[in-house]
Amino acid sequence: MENVEVKIDAINNDIASFRLDMIDVYDNMEQMNMSMCSRKSPTSQTMPTEVTVKQSSQTQEVEKRLLSAWQREKKYTRNQYQELVNRIEILEKGQKDLETLSSGQSESIENVLGDLKFLKETVVSNTVNRDEFINIKNQTINVQKKITTMADAQQHLVHNVKGFGEKIQQATQDIKNMVEKVNKIDEIEKKVQTIDTVMNKLKLTFIEIDKLSDEVSCLYPWNNYRESCYYFSNLKLSWKNAMTDCQSKGGSLVEYKNKAEVQDIAKMALSISSENVYWVGATDIEKEGNWKWSKSGSTVNFRYWMDGNPDNYYNEDCMTTQVEDKGIWNDAACHSEKKYICQKAKYVSEMKSHA
Structure with a gap:
């Protein structure tokens, strides 16, 4: 903020100095104009006719040259003046913009200064706990490393989960097939139970037959x-x-x-x-x-x-x-x-x- 105010003061000084220089230029031009006019006025001294005519001719030639030079200088001076006027307007506009900017940023700068002051106080208050801060920093670094490791593991896990998904689908299909087989086995077991029941009855029948087997004779001629x-x-x-x-x-x-x-x-x-x-x-x-x-x-x-x-x-x-x-x-x-x-x-x- 102090640098901005210094620049604004320097611009104001430059503008004031320039205006004084322009006043001096106009004064010099005015004196020069009056001098030229005084040379054209007739003198009261009487001179010989030939000398007067010759001097008059030389004087006119000099005056033309001076007038032409003065006119060129005047034109150049006017152009310079106009350029300086334009620059003054630009500088004045810049001055206004700087004043507006400086007024708008004053509060922001004050807020920043307040924040810097707060940070300075915080740093000072935390200097005592520097060892603790360093310890926390190291822990933070370790945590970041663990997070990185966990991220890598997560990516690997996602890849494995994708593979597991395919295996789970296959396993699900296998389970369905197994359930169908189990159902068929249940049906077979029911049939086997029925067969076992029949076989038990047959065994009982054969036991009864065995009791009579000794009485059974082979048919003749056996x-x-x-x-x-x-x-x-x-x-x-x-x-x-x-x-x-x-x-x-x-x-x-x-x-x-x-x-x-x-x-x-x-x-x-x-x-x-x-x-x-x-x-x-x-x-x-x-x-x-x-x-x-x-x-x-x-x-x-x-x-x-x-x-x-x-x-x-x-x-x-x-x-x-x-x-x-x-x-x-x-x-x-x-x-x-x-x-x-x-x-x-x-x-x-x-x-x-x-x-």
Whole structure:
């Protein structure tokens, strides 16, 4: 504000000085004009005619030059004057604008000075708490770093959330599919429960049937023994044909589980016929010495051979039983013809096995 007032005073001084200079210029011009006029007036002194005419001619020439110079100087002076007048008007307008601006900014400057004073007092009062301020500043820097880290983490989280959104949609679809499967499983469980109920009833029925199974006899010409029926053929056939004929009757060549079963069936055969040798269901035709039951394909897991057998004498690859000697086994040529023992499950046992 003080600088503005100094500039305004300097402008006012310049304007006043300029006006005084202009007054001096006009005074000089006026004196010059009067001097020119006095030179034109006639003198009272009498001179010779020739001298007077010559001097008059020279004087006129000088006066013309002076007049022309004065007129040019006058024109130049007027132009300078007009330019100075214009500059004065601009300066006066600028002065008014400065005065208006200074008057309008006085209050603002005072307010700013008041704020500066308040800030100065605040700074002075806070000087005592400088250490605390530095500590707060450091905490603020740390907080800003954390905010930056959190912003980065947020961006990363947004990216992950976008990926999670896609996974959630897929998971939602999978859940829907799973619900449908669970519903189908519930339906299946209901059906299974129904089946279990039916199976329980069947088990009860089979228990009742088992109680009567011992009383059930195989139909003639089949003979009852435990859970199977046995047929002792009258025809003598090769081992292969015997197997085919037995199958046509719904059975297969007999397979033994143990020695006791061999001996019991041998007794049964002796009670029916006087024949001694019968074909049974074992053979090593696939690999010599590896005896297997023809129906189940399982290996014969116990020995009940006649002494010195099997000896594979003349390619003896099929098993026989000699019922007169407690059913003991022997190997024989498969193309030879003999009677056979055919075995099939009882009807009740078949139902039980299917259950």
